[in-house]
Amino acid sequence: MTPRRVVVTGLGVLAPNAHGAAAFAGALREGKSGIAFHPHLADAKFGCQVGGIPQDVEALQQRYLSGEELLAMNTNMVYAAIAALDAWSDAGLPRPAPGDDRVDWDTGAIIGTGIGGIDTVAEKLVPKVDAGKVSRLGSTMPEQIMSSGNTARVAGLLGLGNQVSTNSAACSTGTEAVVDAFLRIREGRAERMLAGGSEGSSKYIWAGFDAMKVLNRTRNQAPAEASRPMSASAAGFVPGSGAGVVMLESLDSARARGARIYAEVLGGLVNCGGHRMGGSMTAPNPRAVQRCIRGAVEMARVQPVDIGAINGHLTATFADPHEVRSWASALGLSPDAMPLLHSTKSLIGHCLGAAGGVECVAAVLELHHGFVHGSLNCDDLHPELQAFASRIPHRTVEVPLNVIAKASFGFGDVNACVVFGRHE
């Protein structure tokens, strides 16, 4: 049986530099940074005191969620809900009216998170339990601290009846979710899947990375310059947060309801390097990275030269040159023949479990509108990337794209790659 074709029919994004697909596309094109100095990080003596936090969420959440719903939602859940509801609406689907008791058996959601509701754990659960006040916790702890809390809330808001689960694969989470959802629809197990990732804005999420000294602590006074993927002066990533969700749909379903089609998902693969061949808990096995990329491209049935752009993982750590070399090796292309390489994290930081979701939204927007956004702060290109200089735009270029590849790599030596194509 021929596998079913899967397309993207809706986009939802709550990013540090914009909310909503249209505003996000504009922010990408303009090279708008979402990185700001945060006094609460300075107060807590973080080395890195800048980060990417979605703006005006207090007001925004009142438009999307009732007071009763918000009683049991932390930032991770709120971000996921806003992005998922946006993707749903953007796909042309009406939000169920209050009291609507129908279940949509053909639609599900895989929205991952890397860390989850740790703000709830840190600010509410631990203090009360340690003070012997377990009975004062109230009823809302489990649904906020269970890993699947973000997706579970979305299921209730939309009456979803297909698979509803939360994946977790560190920084490859969001892209992995998109691949998993794509395969589910391809196999005929669902007609529509909301897929992506979310991550809250808690200092408790970021503290461990700060302690590891993998966050950039050299640009606290110049936040927009702090996220520097591919640069010689890259000194660690900038923590980010938010959510990105795509609505994936079978081509048959999309056509039947006359939905707008942003892109087709041509291929996708996830794997792990097994912490071998140079891989570890915190470093990727390059062989696994290359197998992941090559597998996704082979599944997509496109030639490497057909790929117009790569929206890389590219976090601004020592791994950036390794990643670029892996792309070149996997695609079998010389540096000057490579697709355009760029990093959305240069604008919004590294949104951890949300990164893949937000950056898949970016990649689909670039493919759909025909542009590749510039990577900020790499004018001083890393010496090992000089050969790729002509393929790394610093400012947005308008260019028709037929195929774009997006990959994410995470702690645990895990990888995910997805290939989107223009739908004709």
Add this chain to the structure above:
Amino acid sequence: MAQQQEVMQKVVDILRPFVKSPDALSAVSMETSILKDLKVNSARLVDIVLEIEDQFGIAVSDEAADKVKTVGDAVSLIMKNAA
């Protein structure tokens, strides 16, 4: 009677954030079911009892809390504990 009205108003205010059908609160009476009429999530009864304990300065046993089904049940429980 005046005191009962006052307690009932406070109970309604406590219930308000947990109610999925805000319109149902406009016709609230002592017989109004907290779960069926106001569509309060049953898990939230725990939070409602905590609010009652805090606002009225009383302690509510688990057994007594389990018997609260209507607005009137909550009002009676409060008035009996406060007496």
